Amino acid sequence: MFTLIKTQKYSAIVFAISFLFLTNFTLGQDQKETSAASPGHNQIVIKDFDFSPKTLTVKSGEKITWINRDDEPHTVVSVEKQFKKSTALDTDQEFTITAGAPGTYTYFCSVHPKMTGTIVVEKS
Amino acid sequence: MSDYISHDHEHDGVDRRGFLKCMAWAGTGVLWTISGGVLVSKTLAQIAKAGGSLPTATDLSFLQISDSHIGFSKDANKDVTETFKVALDRINAMPTPPSFLIHTGDITQLSKPEEFDTFDEVLKSCRTKDVFFVPGEHDVLNDGGKFYRERYLKSVEAKGSGWYSFNKNGVHFIGLVNVLNLQAGGLGQLGDDQLEWLEADVKGLGADTPIVVFAHIPLWAVYPQWGWGTSDSEQALGYLKRFGSVTVLNGHIHQVLQKVEGNMTFHTAMSTAFPQPAPGTAPSPGPMKVPAEKLRSMLGLANVQYIQGKTSLAIIDSNLS
Numbered sequence: 482m483f484t485l486i487k488t489q490k491y492s493a494i495v496f497a498i499s500f501l502f503l504t505n506f507t508l509g510q511d512q513k514e515t516s517a518a519s520p521g522h523n524q525i526v527i528k529d530f531d532f533s534p535k536t537l538t539v540k541s542g543e544k545i546t547w548i549n550r551d552d553e554p555h556t557v558v559s560v561e562k563q564f565k566k567s568t569a570l571d572t573d574q575e576f577t578i579t580a581g582a583p584g585t586y587t588y589f590c591s592v593h594p595k596m597t598g599t600i601v602v603e604k605s
Numbered sequence: 606m607s608d609y610i611s612h613d614h615e616h617d618g619v620d621r622r623g624f625l626k627c628m629a630w631a632g633t634g635v636l637w638t639i640s641g642g643v644l645v646s647k648t649l650a651q652i653a654k655a656g657g658s659l660p661t662a663t664d665l666s667f668l669q670i671s672d673s674h675i676g677f678s679k680d681a682n683k684d685v686t687e688t689f690k691v692a693l694d695r696i697n698a699m700p701t702p703p704s705f706l707i708h709t710g711d712i713t714q715l716s717k718p719e720e721f722d723t724f725d726e727v728l729k730s731c732r733t734k735d736v737f738f739v740p741g742e743h744d745v746l747n748d749g750g751k752f753y754r755e756r757y758l759k760s761v762e763a764k765g766s767g768w769y770s771f772n773k774n775g776v777h778f779i780g781l782v783n784v785l786n787l788q789a790g791g792l793g794q795l796g797d798d799q800l801e802w803l804e805a806d807v808k809g810l811g812a813d814t815p816i817v818v819f820a821h822i823p824l825w826a827v828y829p830q831w832g833w834g835t836s837d838s839e840q841a842l843g844y845l846k847r848f849g850s851v852t853v854l855n856g857h858i859h860q861v862l863q864k865v866e867g868n869m870t871f872h873t874a875m876s877t878a879f880p881q882p883a884p885g886t887a888p889s890p891g892p893m894k895v896p897a898e899k900l901r902s903m904l905g906l907a908n909v910q911y912i913q914g915k916t917s918l919a920i921i922d923s924n925l926s
Contacts, residue, residue, distance in 0.1 A: 529889035530831075552679040552892045554715055554746060560789045569715055569746040572679065589789035592742050595832040597789050 524548060525598065527555050527570070527590075532598035539580045540605040546577040555596065560587040665774040668696060668703040668733070669819070669907040671856030672876030674743065675724045676714035681879035681892035682900060685714075686723060691925050692877040692906050693731045702733050703908065704773065709856035709874060710741025710784065710821030712757075716748070721756060740767060741821040741857060742784040750785055765798050770806050776911055777810055779803065781820040783835045793822030793835035800837060804844045815850040815911060815918070823855040825864060825871045828884035833858055842869065852918045854909070858890070861907075861922045872920050875905035902926040 523543060526533045528550040539545060547557050549570040557576050558566040563586050567576035580602045590596040673689045682688060696703065713720035728736070738757040740750055754767050763769040767782040781803070783793035795803075807816070818824065824841065827833040835841075845851045851869040859881035864871040879892045880903035887893065895903060905924035912919070 530891065531889070551889070552677075552681065554743070556746070558789075571715060587789065591787055592746065593832055594787040594789055594791045595830075 522546060526550055527596075530555075530590075530593055530596055532590075532596060535597075536599040536601060538601040538603060541580055541583055541602050542605045543580050544577055545580060545600060546575050548575045549573065554592060555590045556592055557588055558591045560589060560597075566591070664913045665776060665911040666701065666703050667705050667707060667773075667909050669707045669709060669854050669856075669874045669909060670696075670877060671709040671874045671906075672711040672741065672859055672878055673708075673724060674711055674714045674876065674878035675727075676717060676720035677878055677892070679892060681894045682904075685878040686727060688901065688904055688925060689724070689877045690727055690730065691901070692904070693727065695906065695923070695925065697730070697732045699908075704733075705735035705737060706731070706733055707778075707780075707819050707854065708736060708738045709819055709854060710739055711743040711856065711876075711878075712738075712741070712753075713743055716744055716746040716752070718752065721752070725756075737761065737771070737778070737780060737819075739780045739820055740782060740784055742787075745784060750782075764802055766796075768799050768802060774911065775913070776815045776817055777807070779806065779816065779818045781818060781824075781841070783820050783822045783824070783838075788836075791836050792829060792832055793820075793838075795835060795837050795841055800840055800844075803841055807844055807848075810848075812847050813849055815852070816845055816848050817852045817854065817909075817918070818845070819854040821855065822857045823862075823871070823873055824853050825866075827858060827862060827873070831884065831890040833884065833890070845869070850916050850918070852909070852920075854907070858884075859893075860903075861905075863920075865917075868916070870917055870920075872907070874907040875903065875922065875924065877904050877906065877925070880904065 523537055523539050523545045525537055525545065525547045527547060530551065530553070532547070537545065547567070547570070549555050549572060552572055554569040554571050556567050556569055564578055569592065570576055580600065583602050583604050586600045586602065588598055588600070670692060674685050675689065677685045696706070712724045740753045740757075744750065744753045750766060754763065758767045758769070761769045761771065761780070763780075765782070766785045768780060770777060770779045772778070781795060781799065783795050786796060787794055820835070822835055823833055824835050824838040849868055853869060853871045855871070855873045856876070858873050859876035859879065860873065860883065861875055862873045880895060880900075881890050882893050902924045905922055908921040908923065910919040910921070
């Protein structure tokens with residue numbers, strides 16, 4: 482009986498952790514060549530080895546798209562591994578994610594680590 | 606400032622300040638060489654005409670080629686495969702072929718297998734068959750360098766993420782990897798495992814053994830604002846301080862820059878693909894577009910010669926124009 486309760490407790494914790502992890506940043510990610518900035522769709526432009534804006538504030542559930550305007554490949558990688566990293570984005574390629582739980586998320590380009598940026602996710 | 610010599614340590618007519626002054630024009634892509642402190646300006650074409658008269662008693666000659674960026678097709682150079690071919694043609698035209706080549710990274714633009722295939726196919730035209738590689742960040746974009754290690758570092762029995770050493774004619778060569786596991790906000794990085802290996806690798810060597818270190822990102826702080834440096838290079842160089850002759854060869858910045866510090870000579874090579882701006886002279890270090898007729902004067906390779914008994918190796922940068 483005691484063992485059963487313990488197992489249940491453990492499962493609950495595991496479930497809570499995985500739930501947290503999954504909802505942290507839901508990834509509707511895709512990489513495209515065309516740019517289509519629409520209302521409620523937040524864009525970060527990569528130009529001259531920089532993310533612009535450096536800090537972007539979005540509401541939970543909104544989409545964020547990075548677009549590379551350099552003649553040099555860049556990546557988008559979460560410093561704390563809070564969301565899946567992009568593959569190398571060539572010129573005019575995009576990377577999109579959907580913002581999850583409120584919080585502050587820092588990211589960088591793993592090819593040029595001097596390039597860093599921040600996303601602040603607020604409650605929707 | 607006048608052109609007098611204040612300190613002529615090697616009695617060769619060139620002092621440190623004069624040398625550095627010459628470096629200013631070296632940085633613009635003009636050809637130069639240093640041999641035991643003697644500066645000479647010659648092109649490979651001139652050497653060919655003179656019947657290969659530079660320097661006469663060479664014990665070892667090898668060639669550094671860098672930053673081929675196969676797959677790049679933007680305005681800065683729409684045909685990087687062609688300029689890479691031209692570089693190989695120059696090597697094939699040398700009266701005395703180099704013993705081997707060193708490629709200091711960025712074979713490809715996007716780490717695509719077909720880009721590596723094109724590179725390998727073109728490289729077959731080179732008379733010199735022995736080539737030693739170290740990866741650039743463009744070669745390890747999506748798989749942590751797995752493909753690269755399999756193809757280019759298997760034969761040298763590389764350790765860890767791809768570092769290794771070998772000996773040629775009494776010179777100890779060390780290939781290092783500083784483009785993997787980079788940290789947010791940081792520079793190039795060697796990492797603890799590689800540093801530990803390096804310390805052990807050189808431990809048994811006599812201080813009179815000439816050392817040549819090659820890696821992609823400069824192992825000196827060229828311009829950290831643009832990421833042109835390696836965060837833990839000081840520690841690596843610390844293990845090499847006791848040696849009488851250390852030559853550090855890097856790529857990554859697509860231009861010739863040199864620094865001499867004690868017994869260490871730091872040198873960066875031109876790219877065969879496209880030039881990049883001088884440190885701090887542009888909004889970013891991205892590919893630099895120059896007039897078409899000027900492009901090949903800003904691409905090139907470096908010929909390195911070792912003469913026993915000389916304290917420093919001779920490095921001849923030549924462009925592709």
